[in-house]
């Protein structure tokens with residue numbers, strides 16, 4: 226079954242290569258499909274509880290369509306959201322426009338690559354939700370520089386929160402999914418390969434175009450499988466200390482949320 230599934234995708238891609246649009250995972254129509262996932266109560270509560278302790282000003286790295294940005298702003302926090310995807314940010318801007326004025330005024334949206342982000346403004350809390358660190362962790366030295374920049378943008382008492390997937394109970398596996406979302410039907414699989422240290426996602430979407438014809442789009446995603454020992458060694462040489470680690474679940478995935486505080490003496494030589 227698994228091999229058939231992989232071959233199905235390969236056959237579609239090679240057999241229809243002139244008819245298929247190759248997209249980034251955060252471009253339309255995939256951004257619309259991502260937008261059908263809501264943050265759940267437990268996930269939002271984790272960020273809100275920490276924010277209450279930290280202060281008003283939050284920076285969300287890789288904020289995407291605002292899945293977490295909006296509930297934070299609705300709960301009276303000022304949120305600056307940064308992302309590099311036009312289509313994801315368009316969704317966030319559209320949702321922001323539908324919010325009451327007092328929520329809208331608390332949301333500031335920036336289009337930028339987070340690796341080159343170094344704002345002068347200091348924040349009470351900086352967050353990187355949705356296991357996005359697994360996309361950014363390709364080059365650990367670059368990620369360490371991101372952590373240093375995060376420390377620079379954080380107030381002294383501030384906290385940095387990010388999550389990773391807990392793969393301890395996950396076997397090497399191919400997980401197929403099928404989702405219908407508006408005019409899109411999406412078939413996907415995730416190939417979890419712990420030996421290679423990567424979870425590879427393949428997405429195929431059939432969309433009803435305005436002219437009534439069907440459009441096919443494919444996208445791929447590559448997420449590093451970061452064992453908790455690796456991330457904790459990484460943190461130990463970063464400008465941060467682990468304040469706590471919270472286990473939670475979202476969409477059948479087990480996750481660890483790391484809550485970090487600044488440690489002034491550490492300058493982060495990672496090897």
Ligand SMILES: C[S@@+](CC[C@H](N)C(=O)[O-])C[C@H]1O[C@@H](n2cnc3c(N)ncnc32)[C@H](O)[C@@H]1O
Pocket residue numbers: 251286287288289290291292293307308309310313337338339340353354355356357360
């Ligand atoms: C898994 S989504 C997370 C979106 C949102 N934070 C959430 O919780 O749903 C990952 C986001 O990271 C963004 N992203 C990936 N690499 C980036 C980079 N180098 N700079 C800025 N944004 C990036 C993508 O555009 C996408 O919106």
